Amino acid sequence: MAMRPTAEPAARTTLASPMNSAREGSLRPEIGFTPEPTLVHERVIEWFEGNARPLPWREPDCTPWGVMVSEIMLQQTPVVRVLPRWELWMQRWPKPADLAAAPTSEVLTAWDRLGYPRRALRLQAAAQAMVERHQGEVPRTAAELRALPGVGEYTAAAVACFAFLEPEVVVDTNIRRVHARAFTGHALPGKTYTSAQRRLAHELMPAAEPDDGATACAWNASAMELGALICTARAPQCQACPVADLCAWRAAGSPPATQEQQTRGQGWAGTDRQVRGAIMAVLRTGETVGRTELLDELPLPDASQEQRSRCLDSLLRDGLAADDAGQISLPGAQGSASQGPGGPVAGQTAGTGSAGLAAVEHQAQRLGE
DNA sequence: ATCCAGTCGT
DNA sequence: ACGACCGGAT
Numbered sequence: 001m002a003m004r005p006t007a008e009p010a011a012r013t014t015l016a017s018p019m020n021s022a023r024e025g026s027l028r029p030e031i032g033f034t035p036e037p038t039l040v041h042e043r044v045i046e047w048f049e050g051n052a053r054p055l056p057w058r059e060p061d062c063t064p065w066g067v068m069v070s071e072i073m074l075q076q077t078p079v080v081r082v083l084p085r086w087e088l089w090m091q092r093w094p095k096p097a098d099l100a101a102a103p104t105s106e107v108l109t110a111w112d113r114l115g116y117p118r119r120a121l122r123l124q125a126a127a128q129a130m131v132e133r134h135q136g137e138v139p140r141t142a143a144e145l146r147a148l149p150g151v152g153e154y155t156a157a158a159v160a161c162f163a164f165l166e167p168e169v170v171v172d173t174n175i176r177r178v179h180a181r182a183f184t185g186h187a188l189p190g191k192t193y194t195s196a197q198r199r200l201a202h203e204l205m206p207a208a209e210p211d212d213g214a215t216a217c218a219w220n221a222s223a224m225e226l227g228a229l230i231c232t233a234r235a236p237q238c239q240a241c242p243v244a245d246l247c248a249w250r251a252a253g254s255p256p257a258t259q260e261q262q263t264r265g266q267g268w269a270g271t272d273r274q275v276r277g278a279i280m281a282v283l284r285t286g287e288t289v290g291r292t293e294l295l296d297e298l299p300l301p302d303a304s305q306e307q308r309s310r311c312l313d314s315l316l317r318d319g320l321a322a323d324d325a326g327q328i329s330l331p332g333a334q335g336s337a338s339q340g341p342g343g344p345v346a347g348q349t350a351g352t353g354s355a356g357l358a359a360v361e362h363q364a365q366r367l368g369e
Numbered sequence: 370a371t372c373c374a375g376t377c378g379t
Numbered sequence: 380a381c382g383a384c385c386g387g388a389t
Contacts, residue, residue: 074374081373081387115385122376152376172374192380224374233372234389265370268386277385318384 034183035246041206041219047242048222051229055079056086057162058221064138064163066090068145071155071162072123077114079228085114096127097136105330108320109284117280117320122150140164158220167208167216171201174227175220179204181231185248187257188233191264275303275311276320283321288329 056062057070069089073082089110093099099107104124111120126148130136138159139145146156157168171193179200180189189197208215230237238244238254249255268274278298282289289297295308312328315321322331 071374076373076375076385078373078388113386115387116375118384119376150376154375158374170374173372174374228374263371265372266383267370271383273384273386280385 034185034248035243037183037204038206040182040243040246043242043246044222044226045218048218048225052221052225053079053229056083063094064140064159065094065096067163068126068138068155068159069123071158072119072126072150073114075119075155076116081114085110085112093127095136096130096138099124099127100131100136103332104319105286105332108280108330109286112284113281115277118318119150121319125149126151138163140166142166142168161213161217161220165213165217167205167213168220169198169201169205169216170220170224171198172224172227174224174231175201177233178223178227178231181236181249182243182247185252185255186261187249187255188261188263190261270302272307272311272314275300275307276315278303279308279312279315280320283328283330286330288324288327291323291326291328294328 052058055070057066066086070082070086073086073089092110093102102124104121107120107124108117111117114120129148130138133139134144139148140160142156142160145151145159146153151159154170154172157170158172160166161168161170173189176189176193176197179197180186183200183204206215206219226241230241238247238250241247244250275298278300279294282294282297291312295305295312298308300308312321316323319331322329
């Protein structure tokens with residue numbers, strides 16, 4: 001696992017591909033032109049070396065805990081909104097044990113307006129589970145990570161890969177889109193992650209030596225970054241894409257997304273999510289208020305009494321709020337202690353400037369020490 | 370209205 | 380497999 005700093009980048013090693021034997025691609029009747037994965041790997045990884053954003057959780061000195069915190073915060077949340085919260089979070093709770101011992105009210109306040117605050121609850125529950133089951137350390141394997149609260153298929157693979165260089169198949173919304181365009185020839189991947197897409201993602205992984213996760217991780221990080229910066233959902237920057245000439249979607253004439261591929265909007269105004277968010281915004285100020293006053297002061301004139309009440313009850317059930325004899329506040333002490341029936345959701349149970357592949361290499365170094 | 374490094378319960 | 384779950388920006 002240990003890689004010397006002067007070692008040749010993993011991307012330079014020969015990449016074997018199980019798919020096509022042709023040098024540049026193949027013509028499949030039902031799809032059209034399909035590029036040779038090996039060539040795409042080489043191009044995208046090289047592009048990543050010079051174009052990756054210098055994100056702190058990709059720095060060589062970032063701990064696995066820092067990687068994990070970033071992955072949770074980044075769920076359905078853009079990088080620019082995560083950055084400041086992540087910095088404060090890591091400064092305040094540099095290890096899982098620190099977060100595990102923190103008052104939940106402080107955890108939710110620090111989460112601020114990142115959205116989906118149940119993620120903060122689950123992250124604290126995950127930290128507590130790591131203290132109990134993993135000696136306060138972030139576990140190394142995707143299977144162990146997957147068992148933690150708030151860690152799904154994507155996050156388990158991402159933490160195992162980016163923090164420990166495990167050769168996991170990482171598939172997020174960016175990567176699904178890159179695959180859909182470059183290899184399947186579709187404008188968008190569709191709403192649901194299908195088994196066919198999962199199979200394709202596995203087939204597309206570079207086949208490196210069994211013990212070398214660096215190449216797999218470089219491909220994961222590179223494809224993700226390409227989707228985030230170039231192969232974006234709308235107005236992709238194909239003129240700056242390193243594989244524009246290999247892209248199946250481009251080869252097909254860049255057909256627009258079909259109705260099937262469109263993602264239905266979730267809506268916001270008038271939803272319970274908006275009302276819950278408004279309640280949480282009040283509680284985050286640190287205020288402790290009577291149930292009636294709290295519901296009355298919500299800045300949502302269109303929300304019915306019934307909806308307000310229902311949303312507060314759901315927050316109490318989720319462990320995002322606490323009710324002390326009619327006085328509502330953020331939940332006080334650590335995580336699971338005194339909650340309503342059922343308990344809280346959490347329950348128990350790049351080198352500085354250019355970063356890029358250099359960061360992956362440095363991670364390898366650190367792990368080898 | 371759509372998108373964003375998704376997860377969870379039904 | 381589908382909907383709920385936050386919030387800001389385009």
